[in-house]
Amino acid sequence: MVCPFCNTEDTAVIDSRKNSEGTSVRRRRKCPKCNSRFTTYEKTEIELIVEKRSGNLEEFQIEKLESGIESAFGGQDITEKQLKTLVENIYKEIKEKGKKVKSKFIGEKVLQHLKEMNEVAYLRYASVYKEFSDVSDFEKEVAEFN
Template sequence: MKCPYCNYVESKVTDSRTSMDGQAIKRRRECLKCDKRFTTFETIDLSVQVQKRDGTFEDFKQEKLQDGIMAACRHTRVSHDKVKALAYHICADLMSKQVREITTKDLGDIVMDHLQEIDMVAYIRFACVYKRFKDIKDFLDAIHSIKNKNESCREKNKIIDEENIYGAQKK
């Protein structure tokens, strides 16, 4: 690792520990020439290509994903740590599936699925940018879609609860 002070290429690691909930390794290094110390972080390199709407490709960046989620979650009950964990979870999921390419549409859908479980306001904010809402009708359609989905889930849970209650009474 090149020293940031004298540009010498050799250094020794003096301390190493996990950081960011195991998402990175923080290393303290000492330059073998000038003896100054500096810190480096080692993170997972997710070599996934993201295909943008215009057909071009760019490297996947967890920071960019995290920034987009953070913008949607601003002024909500979703903490910064929860956003970091969500971005990490999405990256880990892409790695476990050995994804090499993903479209912005697929990536956006993954984020929206997670945000819908976490915070509805963040979900709508993200959808607004991701789906390029043009007018209030787009917002209302998204809200009605969420409402219908939630009612469907509540109805399923009610049926399951009733089956559990009646099943318990039959015994």
């Protein structure tokens, strides 16, 4: 960590303290060159954790949600602005659920929205997301619209 007073690159940590939840660390640092002391805070930036089908956990990435929806529309029938708004709305709804959600829940949320917006995008997303085991499953989904 660079010294904010003299820009020396290597400063020493003289004290580390976790907050009560253990989610952030406060460090007192000292610059060996100018002897100034300053404080830094370290914390994780993960806002949302996704539990995959496999049980693995990963950090939620809004870009991934956005590109999934974008490719469901296939570059048609949705403006950049509409896409951003849609992604934000879905993200808000997901976050209401808590700090950890199942990937399945995210998929269902997306499908809920797409179903109201665009039949083709809905079916495209569903075909990827629901991992249809065979064609008849897909045909059942299509039949819902007819």
